[in-house]
Each structure stands twice: as structure tokens, then as C-alpha cells.
Amino acid sequence: MPQPNQAALDFLATRRSRPAKTLTTPVPDAAALRPLLAIAARTPDHKKLEPWRFIVLTKPALERLALMIPDRAIALGIAPEQAEKMVRQFADADLVVAVIGAPKLNDAVPELEQVLSAGAACQNLLAAALAAGWGANWLTGWASFDRPFLEEGLALKPHEFVAGFLHIGSETRTPPERPRPDLDAIVQWVDE
Template structure:
């Protein structure tokens, strides 16, 4: 017999990320963030490989990363507007979690499925934050794909990548609803 959770379904049908640039203090404390991380870690994980991990970034770490964005961007010739945008992502944030894709060698589970799982962790973490009443936003940017930045800034191993930075805070305003996909344009029903 079905036991619907209408509140959860209503949440999912109306969820809306909060722009990171609109988030302010207070931010989740360690105990609250641990609960959010626990919820995100329940993401499907074929083979129970745990092909992802978390790096919690407090304000001092975010400021350090903002500085590294400027240094790295200038060194490799990134467009100054892109550098400024990525710098602001870190400099204006008060708490973020780097979700690190850390694939495990496996004969049964292809690396791409492990990467998908890391992306699912990002969404689960955003949704957990929103469900708990916090503002949350999943971002990336050019720096998250730069090997030197992620090695020097986050200590990632050569096989690891950043699936995303999930920012948390108190929302200062609720963004307007945005257009959503036209399901008739993106859905195919195979009935035979």
C-alpha cells in the first residue's frame, strides 16, 4: 500500500535555490551542517563505494580561496570579469561545502556513475539545506575545474574533482519563480 509523503512532494515541486550572493549570516552551525551532510550522504551510491567526500569551508578558508582565484586567474589569463565573478562567489560567502568527486577503482561501477552520484550529492545537500529553512545554492565556476586551484586550494588528489560548491546562509530575499522545462518537449513515453 502506498504511503505518500505529501509534504515532501510539495517541497520538491516548489523548491527553489537561493542565489548565493543574497545569502548572509547566520549560517548553519556544525551540528546543523552535520545533519545536512548526513542527509546528502544518503544519495544513491552503486556498490557502496562512497565516491565523494565533503570539505567544509568556513569564512577564513573562503577568503583564502577568493585570493587564490585572483592569483590563479591572472596567471592563466582568465577574463577579468570571470575572475571577479568567481572571486565574489568565495569572498561574499560565509559558509560553503565543496563536494568532491573521488572515484574509486571498480570493475562493477563505471567512473561516470560515480561522478553522477557526486552530482546527486550536491542536489541532495542543497535540498536538505532548503528543507531545513536555510538558503542554499550549488555553484561551480572556472576555478572548480582548474587542477592547480583545486590542488592548492583544497588539497585534492589527482583523481579528484569538484562536483560543486554548495553555499549556505540566511536568505535575504526570495527570488521570483523562473520558467521551468516544458515536460511535453523533454519527455518521451515508450509504451510498447
């Protein structure tokens, strides 16, 4: 029988994201963030392509991005309340790690597998931040898919995309548990 890491299993069984709007300072400094990014980079990665990278956005960068949102919202016909919500996502944050999907051309590794690897990097970073005692949340939103915003604001290359904006900070309150999936409704056993 395998020897379980009960502490890790207990953490994963009770893991709960913290709403980004409830996070505050202090945030991890570079020394505290670096090991979390190293954990994020330990994601499944067929052929070791590293089809992702990280952009650490500090307060000045987040304020700059927030200022770009209103014009992009108007250009896209985004409703004012949705525009303001996206402004707040950046303006109210103190530290965000943008996980950037950066698929590489490789005949042996389909692009979808590389996209999934970028998502796994987001999940690893989220879990690592929470395990380290920080509050954390994985967000996207309409600006995550707006090419002019991504290319001007984050200098993304045409083939790159945002897999997630990981907000990390000090939690001000623990959120209540939420309903979880009914395993009987989503699990299928195949015995033959």
C-alpha cells in the same frame, strides 16, 4: 495505492535555489550542518563506494581561496570581470560545502556512475539545506576545473574533482519563480 508524503512532494515541487549573493549570516554551525551532510551522504551509491567527500569551508578558508583567484585568473588568461566574479563567489560567502567527487577503481561500477553519485550528493545537500530553512545554492565556475587551484587550495588528489560548491546561509529574500521545462518537450513515453 502508495501513501504519498504530500509535504515532501509539495516541497520538491516548489524547491528553488537561493542566489548565493543573497545569502548572509547566520550560517549553520557544525551541529546544524552535520544532519544535512548525513542526508547528502544518503545518495544512490552502487556498491557503497562513497565516491565523494565533503570539505566544509568557513569564512577564513573562503577568504584564503578568494586571494588565490587573481593569480590563477592571470595564469589562465581569464577576463578581469570573470576573475572578479569568482573572487566574490568565495570572498562574499560565509559557509560553503565543497562536494568532492572521488571515484574509486571498481570493475563493477563505471566512473560515470560514480560521478553521477557525486552530483546526487550535491542535490541531496541542496534540498536538505532548503528543507531545513536555510538558503542554498549549488555553484561551480572556472576555478572548479583549475587543477592548480584545486590541489593547492583544497588539497585535492589528482583523481578528485569538485562536483559543486554548495553555498548555505540565511536568505535575505525569496527569488521569483523562473520558467520550468515544458514536459511535453522533454518526456518520451515508450509503450512497446
